[in-house]
């Protein structure tokens with residue numbers, strides 16, 4: 001069921017490839033999560049909650065970042081993460097789709113992770129304090145704007161809105 005839905009998603013992306021920009025791809029993926037939400041299966045419902053429900057409450061239009069330079073290659077995402085991706089279980093279809101949504105939506109800065117130095121940091125906002133929070137995809141280290149380590153426990157963070165990132169002159173990670 002889920003694998004068939006993944007295959008349908010892939011086919012519609014292949015058909016639309018020449019017209020797709022990053023935003024319309026993101027929308028297709030988010031629409032797909034809503035199809036998954038309708039699947040009446042306890043295991044799938046739990047996967048939905050774990051991986052996709054987070055995106056429901058986000059203001060996608062405000063968060064989505066567009067500029068001449070971004071931290072990903074749309075062509076590579078379509079080619080390697082979607083068309084050539086080996087997706088052979090429902091769980092992986094869901095996690096993999098979540099990863100692509102995350103990558104397109106959450107701004108990746110050129111700020112080096114001060115904890116592992118293996119990756120650059122994604123940019124979020126702490127809902128309560130409204131302060132920027134930087135997180136590493138690899139080691140999950142969380143720091144504030146001044147590289148002070150933060151304890152992420154109990155904090156609700158959302159991807160930083162594009163306007164805030166531009167106002168702060170944060171530049172994207174090189175591809």
Ligand SMILES: [Zn+2]
Nearest residue numbers: 113116136139
């Ligand atoms: Zn790190």
